[in-house]
Amino acid sequence: MEWRPVEAVPRATMGEDAGVTTADHAPHEHSQGDLRPGHDSHADQGPDGLDRFSDLAATWDERPGTLERATSVAAAVRAAVPLSSSTCVLEIGGGTGLLSRMLADEIGTAVITDVAPGMVSTATRVLDDPRYAGWRAEMFDVERDALPTQRYDLVLSMLALHHMGDIATVLGRIFELVAPGGHAALADLEHDADGGFHRHVHNFHGHHGFTREALVSGLERAGFVDVTVDVAGHDTKEVDGEPRRFPILLAVGRRP
Numbered sequence: 001m002e003w004r005p006v007e008a009v010p011r012a013t014m015g016e017d018a019g020v021t022t023a024d025h026a027p028h029e030h031s032q033g034d035l036r037p038g039h040d041s042h043a044d045q046g047p048d049g050l051d052r053f054s055d056l057a058a059t060w061d062e063r064p065g066t067l068e069r070a071t072s073v074a075a076a077v078r079a080a081v082p083l084s085s086s087t088c089v090l091e092i093g094g095g096t097g098l099l100s101r102m103l104a105d106e107i108g109t110a111v112i113t114d115v116a117p118g119m120v121s122t123a124t125r126v127l128d129d130p131r132y133a134g135w136r137a138e139m140f141d142v143e144r145d146a147l148p149t150q151r152y153d154l155v156l157s158m159l160a161l162h163h164m165g166d167i168a169t170v171l172g173r174i175f176e177l178v179a180p181g182g183h184a185a186l187a188d189l190e191h192d193a194d195g196g197f198h199r200h201v202h203n204f205h206g207h208h209g210f211t212r213e214a215l216v217s218g219l220e221r222a223g224f225v226d227v228t229v230d231v232a233g234h235d236t237k238e239v240d241g242e243p244r245r246f247p248i249l250l251a252v253g254r255r256p
C-alpha cells in the first residue's frame with residue numbers, strides 16, 4: 001500500500017497567519033489560465049503557504065460559502081456522472097471530504113486524500129460516523145507520491161488543482177487512478193485574470209484558475225474522452241472592499 005498514514009508526515013511549523021493577510025498580490029507570470037507549471041507547489045509550504053490548510057482544517061466546514069460551494073458542485077457532479085451504490089470514489093486534495101460527503105447517499109465508498117496532515121486528521125474524525133462506513137482519509141500528495149494500485153470509478157477534486165504546480169502531469173496521474181470506463185470530475189476556479197480570488201493570500205504561488213479551453217485540452221491530452229466543462233457554482237469573496245463572484249468550473253472526462 002503506497003498511502004502514507006497521517007502520523008508519518010511531520011507537522012510543519014506554521015507562520016503567524018492562516019492565509020489572510022494584507023500582502024499586495026499581483027498575478028504572477030503564470031496567470032494566463034493555462035496548465036503550465038506555475039511553481040514548485042511545495043514552495044508554498046512556508047508561512048501562509050499550503051500548510052495553512054492544516055490550521056484551517058478544524059473550522060474548514062464552517063467557513064462562509066464552503067457548504068454552499070460543495071452543495072452546488074455536488075449537484076453538478078450528480079448531473080454529469082452516473083453514480084450508484086457501488087461507485088468507489090477517490091477525492092484528491094479533498095480537505096475534510098465535503099464534496100464526497102455531499103454525495104454519500106449516491107455512492108458506495110470514498111477515500112478522502114490530502115497533502116495537509118490537519119485536513120486528513122479532521123476528515124478522519126468526521127468520517128467516524130455510520131453514514132461513512134467503509135470510508136477513510138489518507139495522506140496523499142497527488143503530485144509526488146507513488147500511485148496506489150487501486151483504480152476508482154470516480155476521482156473528484158474541488159479547488160485543489162490550482163494549488164499544484166505541473167497540472168498536465170497531475171491530470172495524467174489522475175487518469176491513471178481512474179478505472180477504465182470511470183470518470184474524473186474536477187472543480188476549480190475559472191481563470192481569474194487579475195488575481196482577485198487570492199488577493200489576500202500572502203505569498204500565493206498557485207494558478208489563478210484555468211480557462212475552459214485549458215481544462216478541456218488538458219483532460220484530453222491526459223487521455224480522457226467525452227470531456228465537458230461547465231459552471232458548477234460560484235464563490236463570493238470580498239475584493240477591494242466589494243463582494244465579487246468567482247465562477248467555479250466543473251471539468252468532467254471519462255477514461256475509455
Ligand SMILES: C[S@@+](CC[C@H](N)C(=O)[O-])C[C@H]1O[C@@H](n2cnc3c(N)ncnc32)[C@H](O)[C@@H]1O
Pocket residue numbers: 041050053066092093094095096097098099113114115116119140141142143144157158159160163164
Ligand atoms: C482550497 S482547499 C480545498 C479543500 C476541499 N477540496 C474543499 O473544497 O473543501 C485545497 C486543498 O488541496 C490540498 N492540496 C494542495 N496540493 C495538494 C497535493 N499536491 N496533493 C494533495 N492535496 C493537495 C490542500 O492541502 C488543501 O486541503
